[in-house]
Amino acid sequence: MxxxxxxxxxxxxxxxxxxxxxxxxxxxxxxxxxxxxxxxxxxxxxxxxxxxxxxxxxxxxxxxxxxxxxxxxxxxxxxxxxxxxxxxxxxxxxxxxxxxxxxxxxxxxxxxxxxxxxxxxxxxxxxxxxxxxxxxxxxxxxxxxxxxxxxAPLLPALHAALLHDASEDRAVLNLGGIANITLLPASGDGVRGWDTGPANALMDIWCERHTGERYDRDGAMAAAGRVDPLLLDRLLDDPWFATPPPKSTGREHFHMRWLESRLRSGESPADVQATLAELSTRTVADALNSTLPNVQRVLVCGGGVHNPVLMAKLATQLPQATVESVGHHGIDPDxxxxxxxxxxxxxxxxxxxxxxxxxxxxxxxxxxxxxxxx
Known part of the structure; x- marks a missing residue:
């Protein structure tokens, strides 16, 4: 061999x-x-x-x-x-x-x-x-x-080798602690990728703090809350989100103190979780809509693929695309x-x-x- x-x-x-x-x-x-x-x-x-x-x-x-x-x-x-x-x-x-x-x-x-x-x-x-x-x-x-x-990210070249399709514009989305995207235009030119912001990192630590569970199983906590638009605006106001790629980030930026500094008294834990889910998907959708607006298929991997709240939000925010697990293409998303x-x-x-x-x-x-x- x-x-x-x-x-x-x-x-x-x-x-x-x-x-x-x-x-x-x-x-x-x-x-x-x-x-x-x-x-x-x-x-x-x-x-x-x-x-x-x-x-x-x-x-x-x-x-x-x-x-x-x-x-x-x-x-x-x-x-x-x-x-x-x-x-x-x-x-x-x-x-x-x-x-x-x-x-x-x-x-x-x-x-x-x-x-x-x-x-x-x-x-x-x-x-x-x-x-x-x-x-x-x-x-x-x-x-x-x-x-x-x-x-970082280092896997877009592999995404291109395994998942590019000349018949449609695609994106690969990894919903780990941090979300990152890979753009795979049908032409095969201009493969790009970058971190878009937190995916599960903030949701996990918020869920563990309030329920004792290490992650929000099936998105139940987020589903029980409502998105707080004022909190969402405060979260999105971080200058990092407006930074053009190439860019990358991690837990040293998006951590509990970062979240706490943007909270005000009175938000329910479930509403905060729902807003964090909205933050994760909104920043992904904004990145894709501004760089690959005609994306036809978004292939999702990482732990977030098992969160139906995240997947449903992505489908709503990217109506022009089919949002599905990479499992549909023979690759284990985990x-x-x-x-x-x-x-x-x-x-x-x-x-x-x-x-x-x-x-x-x-x-x-x-x-x-x-x-x-x-």
Whole structure:
């Protein structure tokens, strides 16, 4: 099996810090197109105390001492190795069959607008390669940022390879903690992508605060409330939303303090949740209507695809388009990002770029990540 047509593992934990997603993927070329066959996937739960600490640090509220940072880097790396080993065992494959692992780690900071821009993902790749025995690609975002880019989003090139259709204008929408879009014009020209704002990040922490549940299952809390137009205006007034792409963001910007600073006394928790859902979908719809107004199909992935309130709002706000899960096109919506980091590992092993400068704003295509050989 060649590095081009082979088995890869992708490991990813996103802004929501809900689980480590792991995917075993076989990449092949047929009929002149790339095909990604996800053979097995799983979501490895975080140890709860570790998850809560990562959530606190990810909001940029405090500065962690060096010793704690080192321990967290080790703990996250060990957790990623556990997820990879569990995936291998459940899939029933030999380790030698896997060409490489693409390990994203857990983002603690993403500061593309700082005087000295940086992005920081923890999860020591040395532990992943040592405990799995499989070559690991880590530190995947920072090369793009060193080249003047945002280091995000990184998957629009894969979206284009797997989901472009010459017969219609499409967009791929990832509703993770943060929402990001990929524009796929039928012409195949001008593939672009960027973060549009919070998707589940604020809804999750608001729901957990008021119900004890880690997320708003089936959108029940949002469905029980009404959109508060004055609160929505205050949320949308953040200058970040008017920033032109390329752009990216994270929990260090859209966190609980950001929300609390815009609340006034008297809003019910359900109304706030309904308004947060409206914020998520309105910013997506505004971005699409202003950049790809004739979009005919919006393919949704990420945890938000399971929230009927979000999906219904999108359908209403994008009446010209069919809004549907990428599952209708043979890709598991819960594991697109893990599949993506398997693909990024493949790109690195082949010496091929993993970024799209039209998306990230980098000075040019770059091979991403550092290789930790088995």
């Amino acid at each position: 060649t590095a081009a047509d082979g088995l890869y593992i992708g490991l990813m934990s996103g802004t929501s810090v809900d689980a480590i997603d792991a995917a075993l993927v076989r990449f092949t070329h047929k009929d002149g197109r790339l095909h990604a066959d996800c053979l097995h996937a799983l979501a490895q739960p975080w140890d709860e105390p570790l998850r809560k600490r990562l959530l606190v640090l990810g909001q940029g509220i405090d500065v962690s001492p060096i010793d704690e940072f080192g321990e967290l880097d080790h703990a996250v790396g060990a957790a990623f190795a556990i997820a990879a080993n569990r995936l291998i065992a459940e899939a029933g494959i030999e380790r030698a069959q896997v060409t490489a692992i693409g390990s994203h780690g857990q983002t603690l900071r993403h500061r593309p607008y700082a005087k000295h821009p940086f992005t920081l993902q923890i999860g020591d790749p040395n532990l992943v390669v040592e405990r799995t025995g499989i070559t690991t690609i880590g530190d995947i975002r920072r090369r793009d940022m060193a080249a003047g880019g945002h280091g 594991h697109v990002e893990a599949i993506g980091f398997a693909w990024l590992a493949r790109q690195t092993m082949l010496g091929l770029p993993g970024n799209l400068p039209s998306v990230t704003g980098a000075r040019g295509p770059r091979v991403l990540g550092a290789v930790y050989p088995a």
